[in-house]
Amino acid sequence: MNPDALRGHMDALLLSVLEREPLHGYAIIEALQERSGGALNVPTGTVYPALRRLERIGYLSSEWATVGGRKRRTYRLTESGRKQLQGERSAWQEFTSVIGSVLRSEASAVR
Amino acid sequence: MNPDALRGHMDALLLSVLEREPLHGYAIIEALQERSGGALNVPTGTVYPALRRLERIGYLSSEWATVGGRKRRTYRLTESGRKQLQGERSAWQEFTSVIGSVLRSEASAVR
DNA sequence: ACCTACATATAGACAGCCTACATGTAGACT
């Protein structure tokens, strides 16, 4: 999966994966892999900064927890984040529809 | 349309619009608008550099023409570009399928 | 002692899309 293609869709992915239940960063990465059938292998250097950015914006909130001696920062969707996820979903529909319509244009309409 | 969303898909759009027939930059911008139902408004500062990049890579070739006193640089797909377009199309399928599957995951599978 | 999985984090590189600007022709209207 070309990294550049993810640009601008990372937020939707992260919010979506947190819709079901709060998760910590590492678990989010695993969830993305699972739900994508192994296609999505997002590096930690992408996910952790992105989560912080989303928290800064107000779409996520986080708190520390210790499980089995390991520290986790667990993120959960805020109300604002839930609304944003709706927006991201419809933006995704719009996006795929628009790009798709250009890519599917007949190769030789005239001639 | 969020600019970041286009990232990494611009090539596919440009190659696709040139599949039917050779076009110059300005006409490419218009074609993108038409085929997207007005949703795609790509600025010249995006298109012209992108076309040059694609030519440098070898997916496009270009030549100057003068029409009605105005100079145009007309771009056409090379063989290599045609192959690349096929690749872009299947990459797009893969991409939408993967992201879509994550975004469509049930909001509450368990519980 | 070593390795792997778990877990978070940051610095800096990289790339591509954008805004803003520069330049010029043609044709219509005043």
Place this chain on the structure above:
DNA sequence: AGTCTACATGTAGGCTGTCTATATGTAGGT
């Protein structure tokens, strides 16, 4: 003559988000 819009190409520099690489540390297995 002057002004405006559409046509037409191009570049410089900014922005921003993803990536690579690296650092740090715990737990558990061999």
